[in-house]
Amino acid sequence: STPEPHDVSALVATAQILAREAGSLVHEGRPARVRVHATKSSPVDVVTAMDLASEELLRRRLAELRPDDGILGEEQGFVPGTSGVTWVVDPIDGTVNYLYGLASWSVSVAAVVGPPGAPLDRAPEPQTWTALAGAVHAPADGRTFLAGRGLGATLDGEPLRVNEPKPLELSLVGTGFGYLVERRRAQAAIVAELLPLVRDIRRLGSAALDLCAVASGALDLYYERGLAPWDQAAGALVAQEAGALVTGLHGRRADHEMTVAGTPGTIEALVTFLESRKADSTA
Ligand code: IPD
Ligand code: CA
Ligand code: CA
Ligand code: CA
Structure with missing residues (x-):
């Protein structure tokens, strides 16, 4: 097999930094009552000012840390890069929970690569991409889930394992x-x-x-x-x-x-x- 040209551990470290920084911004900046900034596909498909601020932060930090990579985010779409790595980010996953003050929301950050020869000016797709690194940070309880391709998955540093098979x-x-x-x-x-x-x-x-x-x-x-x-x-x-x-x-x-x-x-x-x-x- 050909060696992985990307440093998976470094991508995991970057994913973790990004998810935690954005998560802190959103968590600490939460007003007593969150307002709906706009609605999207339906009246219950909402976006808050913090969804936008979080994605802004992720884009600004990626431009500093990994200027050659692309980014695909929920609120601002796809910006191609030149390195072959694309960051796929959800600035708040669980916006309705965030709106209501329920704890179950996260910032999700992943680094993916497309198949060999895939055009860099098109957003990578789950059907064909290979995910190399991922971080899911849940600020309300401070938990951070991390994974690197071939390196396993952890929760706050402890290895994760799925449940045994059951009916x-x-x-x-x-x-x-x-x-x-x-x-x-x-x-x-x-x-x-x-x-x-x-x-x-x-x-x-x-x-x-x-x-x-x-x-x-x-x-x-x-x-x-x-x-x-x-x-x-x-x-x-x-x-x-x-x-x-x-x-x-x-x-x-x-x-x-x-x-x-x-x-x-x-x-x-x-x-x-x-x-x-x-x-x-x-x-
Ligand atoms: C939503 C959440 C939710 C899922 C929806 C998603 P959002 O994301 O992940 O659990 O059921 O399909 O759209 O809009 O809060 O980022
Ligand atoms: Ca949404
Ligand atoms: Ca989402
Ligand atoms: Ca979202």
Whole structure:
């Protein structure tokens, strides 16, 4: 195999610095009552001033620390680089929790590379990218999840390992819902069918933390349809490096269509269930 041309440990260190700095800004700058700055795809798809400030900080610090890299962020889109590395950032993952003062939100920072020969002027995609490093920082409780490709995953320095395999009926399953009403209707129908088949369902509100919860054993399984690249880039690497399988349906990789994460030996039953519900392709 050809040696990795990028220093994965250095990328992990940078991801950690960025996620913590942005997380501190957002946490310490939180007003008593957060205001909705604007709405996006629907009235409940909101952005706050802090989402924008966090992404500004991430972009400014990356320009200082890694000026040749590209960046893809939720609030300001894609700016290409020349090095082949692209930073995929979610300045606040769990904005609705942040708005309401609930603890489950994070800053998610990942470094990815596209396939060999991929044009640098196009944003990398989860179907074809290789994630090299990821950091998910949850400022409300100070936890930082880190992963480097081939280096394992940690929570505040302690190695992470997914739960042992177990049957679906004993599995605690996390999921999430998109912001569009039509999608939610279909997602609700699937949850209604799944709930009697599992231990219980959790909707924590940050996809990045959901994936890290699979890594730490706080969830057995997680699935969500409609995730954006920045929702899953760092968390999926943390889960994988802790021993999870992260996949889409019908042999596809995880992407906007579907993201499923869990221990091999546990995840198959959920994948089979979700594949059998593929008729609900609007979900
Ligand atoms: C959202 C969160 C949520 C998930 C949504 C995402 P945002 O991200 O990750 O848990 O269910 O699909 O859009 O908008 O808070 O960055
Ligand atoms: Ca958002
Ligand atoms: Ca997000
Ligand atoms: Ca966000």
